[in-house]
Amino acid sequence: xxxxxxxxxxxxxxxxxxxxxxxxxxxxxxxxxxxxxxxxxxxxxxxxxxxxxxxxxxxxxxxxxxxxxxxxxxxxxxxxxxxxxxxxxxxxxxxxxxxxxxxxxxxxxxxxxxxxxxxxxxxxxxxxxxxxxxxxxxxxxxxxxxxxxxxxxxxxxxxxxxxxxxxxxxxxxxxxxxxxxxxxxxxxxxxxxxxxxxxxxxxxxxxxxxxxxxxxxxxxxxxxxxxxxxxxxxxxxxxxxxxxxxxxxxxxxxxxxxxxxxxxx
Amino acid sequence: xxxxxxxxxxxxxxxxxxxxxxxxxxxxxxxxxxxxxxxxxxxxxxxxxxxxxxxxxxxxxxxxxxxxxxxxxxxxxxxxxxxxxxxxxxxxxxxxxxxxxxxxxxxxxxxxxxxxxxxxxxxxxxxxxxxxxxxxxxxxxxxxxxxxxxxxxxxxxxxxxxxxxxxxxxxxxxxxxxxxxxxxxxxxxxxxxxxxxxxxxxxxxxxxxxxxxxxxxxxxxxxxxxxxxxxxxxxxxxxxxxxxxxxxxxxxxxxxxxxxxxxxxxxxxxxxxxxxxxxxxxxxxxxxxxxxxxxxxxxxxxxxxxxxxxxxxxxxxxxxxxxxxxxxxxxxxxxxxxxxxxxxxxxxxxxxxxxxxxxxxxxxxxxxxxxxxxxxxxxxxxxxxxxxxxxxxxxxxxxxxxxxxxxxxxxxxxxxxxxxxxxxxxxxxxxxxxxxxxxxxxxxxxxxxxxxxxxxxxxxxxxxxxxxxxxxxxxxxxxxxxxxxxxxxxxxxxxxxxxxxxxxxxxxxxxxxxxxxxxxxxxxxxxxxxxxxxxxxxxxxxxxxxxxxxxxxxxxxxxxxxxxxxxxxxxxxxxxxxxxx
Numbered sequence: 001x002x003x004x005x006x007x008x009x010x011x012x013x014x015x016x017x018x019x020x021x022x023x024x025x026x027x028x029x030x031x032x033x034x035x036x037x038x039x040x041x042x043x044x045x046x047x048x049x050x051x052x053x054x055x056x057x058x059x060x061x062x063x064x065x066x067x068x069x070x071x072x073x074x075x076x077x078x079x080x081x082x083x084x085x086x087x088x089x090x091x092x093x094x095x096x097x098x099x100x101x102x103x104x105x106x107x108x109x110x111x112x113x114x115x116x117x118x119x120x121x122x123x124x125x126x127x128x129x130x131x132x133x134x135x136x137x138x139x140x141x142x143x144x145x146x147x148x149x150x151x152x153x154x155x156x157x158x159x160x161x162x163x164x165x166x167x168x169x170x171x172x173x174x175x176x177x178x179x180x181x182x183x184x185x186x187x188x189x190x191x192x193x194x195x196x197x198x199x200x201x202x203x204x205x206x207x208x209x210x211x212x213x214x215x216x217x218x219x220x221x222x223x224x225x226x227x228x229x230x231x232x233x234x235x236x237x238x239x240x241x242x243x244x245x246x247x248x249x250x251x252x253x254x255x256x257x258x259x260x261x262x263x264x265x
Numbered sequence: 266x267x268x269x270x271x272x273x274x275x276x277x278x279x280x281x282x283x284x285x286x287x288x289x290x291x292x293x294x295x296x297x298x299x300x301x302x303x304x305x306x307x308x309x310x311x312x313x314x315x316x317x318x319x320x321x322x323x324x325x326x327x328x329x330x331x332x333x334x335x336x337x338x339x340x341x342x343x344x345x346x347x348x349x350x351x352x353x354x355x356x357x358x359x360x361x362x363x364x365x366x367x368x369x370x371x372x373x374x375x376x377x378x379x380x381x382x383x384x385x386x387x388x389x390x391x392x393x394x395x396x397x398x399x400x401x402x403x404x405x406x407x408x409x410x411x412x413x414x415x416x417x418x419x420x421x422x423x424x425x426x427x428x429x430x431x432x433x434x435x436x437x438x439x440x441x442x443x444x445x446x447x448x449x450x451x452x453x454x455x456x457x458x459x460x461x462x463x464x465x466x467x468x469x470x471x472x473x474x475x476x477x478x479x480x481x482x483x484x485x486x487x488x489x490x491x492x493x494x495x496x497x498x499x500x501x502x503x504x505x506x507x508x509x510x511x512x513x514x515x516x517x518x519x520x521x522x523x524x525x526x527x528x529x530x531x532x533x534x535x536x537x538x539x540x541x542x543x544x545x546x547x548x549x550x551x552x553x554x555x556x557x558x559x560x561x562x563x564x565x566x567x568x569x570x571x572x573x574x575x576x577x578x579x580x581x582x583x584x585x586x587x588x589x590x591x592x593x594x595x596x597x598x599x600x601x602x603x604x605x606x607x608x609x610x611x612x613x614x615x616x617x618x619x620x621x622x623x624x625x626x627x628x629x630x631x632x633x634x635x636x637x638x639x640x641x642x643x644x645x646x647x648x649x650x651x652x653x654x655x656x657x658x659x660x661x662x663x664x665x666x667x668x669x670x671x672x673x674x675x676x677x678x679x680x681x682x683x684x685x686x687x688x689x690x691x692x693x694x695x696x697x698x699x700x701x702x703x704x705x706x707x708x709x710x711x712x713x714x715x716x717x718x719x720x721x722x723x724x725x726x727x728x729x730x731x732x733x734x735x736x737x738x739x740x741x742x743x744x745x746x747x748x749x750x751x752x753x754x755x756x757x758x759x760x761x762x763x764x765x766x767x768x769x770x771x772x773x774x775x776x777x778x779x780x781x782x783x784x785x786x787x788x789x790x791x792x793x794x795x796x797x798x799x800x801x802x803x804x805x806x807x808x809x810x811x812x813x814x815x816x817x818x819x820x821x822x823x824x825x826x827x828x829x830x831x832x833x834x835x836x837x838x839x840x841x842x843x844x845x846x
Contacts, residue, residue: 052686084682097613104602105687
């Protein structure tokens with residue numbers, strides 16, 4: 001039987017009286033590129049933090065690769081790579097120093113770490129910047145370095161929290177190629193992003209979270225069909241984009257700013 | 266839209282000051298929503314009371330000295346009081362760099378705040394720091410002392426003290442602002458390091474020359490005749506000293522009259538002699554110094570105001586031609602284990618994090634300054650033999666490590682996430698940090714001990730052994746307490762600044778209390794053994810305490826994973842706050 005790469009049961013996180021994530025149950029199959037979408041403040045980052053051990057759930061269960069996941073699950077952590085929201089970089093190191101540090105923290109031996117550091121810096125086009133401190137990197141370069149650090153130990157499951165934010169088109173293309181390569185080798189990727197075009201192009205399955213609750217979950221086709229079935233007959237034939245599906249499920253939720261903020265230029 | 270008027274007291278500026286005051290108030294009030302915030306406020310209040318008490322003591326001493334100077338018409342001694350105060354005002358922030366916290370005003374730069382307002386806020390927001398509290402209380406003491414003895418000098422003394430206080434406040438700010446700037450660049454940091462080392466060496470070379478025969482004290486075993494002979498030699502040596510250095514001392518006295526403490530004292534002296542024009546001139550001279558200090562600070566703040574970010578200032582050389590060379594450049598520790606990786610990373614980060622680097626340098630610097638106190642620096646005084654110099658300076662070296670030991674995650678920034686994401690236990694992380702910090706402390710203590718011994722004479726065998734045994738007790742205690750406080754009340758260290766750190770008063774106070782307990786235990790053991798008549802007894806006593814301390818440290822280390830996981834949310838939130846890595 002094929003166990004799920006990521007499985008949650010009733011995952012909940014409360015901050016005082018606020019429930020940021022409520023009763024989220026989802027399953028991601030091995031080798032899937034899974035997009036986790038939601039408007040701002042919906043609970044995406046809170047969910048990914050719980051899934052990676054950065055935040056303790058108030059209730060519910062997490063299983064990664066069929067094993068229960070908690071902060072002390074060190075063996076399981078070796079199988080996971082993460083690009084967290086804050087990127088987890090150390091500004092006072094250079095890129096090679098940082099990658100060597102991360103590799104050894106994940107238990108790689110010195111030779112392998114050094115070899116992969118060279119390859120990753122080369123692939124990410126950061127080799128020419130290897131004497132610069134990370135703090136002096138541009139935002140896009142820092143994203144690339146964070147991505148390199150997340151994959152240096154060859155994880156089976158990769159969590160990416162907004163990895164394309166602030167990354168230029170060339171670098172984004174490079175990252176997509178790398179992710180595609182990982183998928184081809186059987187890795188599972190869990191991605192949160194606001195860039196729906198990327199999800200549409202890369203992800204096979206998508207879940208949408210709104211106000212802390214899971215409001216949609218399935219393949220892109222299933223989500224499309226679900227939305228189209230609720231449309232009037234005359235509109236059932238049209239092909240919806242992911243953005244339209246997303247807006248239809250979550251709701252626009254906003255007002256026309258210019259109508260109300262008359263003082264805006 | 267209302268135009269933005271740029272005057273210091275314009276409507277916009279006043280609105281901005283009010284907004285800043287409200288912001289500080291709201292931050293304080295909102296902080297009380299959490300238990301840690303309430304603890305912070307409590308700690309802040311206790312610190313204020315402690316420093317207020319200390320300042321009152323200093324103030325009473327300064328007041329008494331000024332009173333007797335004024336009463337006895339010994340006005341030539343008044344500059345000494347001002348000099349002592351000026352030195353305290355400058356050195357306390359240097360010594361307390363590990364314990365201070367300040368509000369970083371660079372957040373204001375995104376708003377349309379004029380430079381004048383930024384400058385004013387920069388000065389005003391630091392007014393509650395330790396040196397200003399102590400300085401102000403001392404000034405109050407001087408003012409009361411002079412005024413009670415000579416009521417007619419009330420106005421002149423007040424004027425001199427106000428200008429002198431303003432000068433000191435601006436000077437301390439300017440010094441720290443410029444140190445931050447200079448040390449933030451790798452090249453200047455290296456040059457400063459070299460100058461510092463040359464300075465240390467020159468002092469060591471100068472010492473024997475300046476203190477040839479002046480440091481001999483009659484030993485208990487001497488006969489009266491030998492003691493008299495020694496005293497004669499000493500007087501002769503003193504006379505020789507004044508013959509040789511008398512013109513220099515006179516010159517130094519002439520010079521000090523034109524420096525701020527001398528000018529402040531002179532203004533009061535001239536007012537006392539009913540020479541208001543000369544007193545005004547002295548005050549004017551002091552005012553010029555005030556303007557100069559203000560100008561130096563303004564020059565630095567102007568750059569910050571234009572957007573200079575010291576946090577990202579250290580620039581490295583341009584990319585080297587060959588990639589292979591770039592990747593192999595620099596030093597590396599052998600081995601593949603996470604501990605080695607952590608120690609290597611800690612050492613590299615430490616070398617590039619100003620406040621921590623500063624903490625390493627200050628103990629050695631202060632040993633040089635403080636040893637002068639015991640070297641008969643005041644002319645004509647016999648050198649005081651001080652057998653407890655070694656434990657004193659080793660203790661001071663330990664105090665210098667406060668930030669490193671008691672907030673050992675502070676420099677991680679966003680990198681703290683990796684500690685929770687990676688399969689390396691937090692215990693290993695703390696073990697690596699503790700090992701490196703212990704090694705650094707031992708090196709620092711050794712250097713401080715050697716310097717102190719070179720200047721004050723080598724310690725006796727018993728003192729050396731007892732001090733070493735105390736270190737074996739105090740270091741694991743500090744590591745254990747430091748590990749707990751680092752997890753429970755951490756604060757983020759801005760790697761590019763020495764001053765203006767956003768600290769945690771709870772961490773500061775708790776670390777001070779922990780260290781106070783260790784010092785009190787040390788002093789008690791020393792006093793008991795001294796009273797018992799056998800200082801050697803201190804060695805086994807400290808060693809027994811050391812065994813308990815090591816056991817406690819090991820227990821804490823075994824529990825750090827559990828504590829870290831319980832504190833995870835707060836740790837990540839605190840250390841990643843405004844983190845630019």
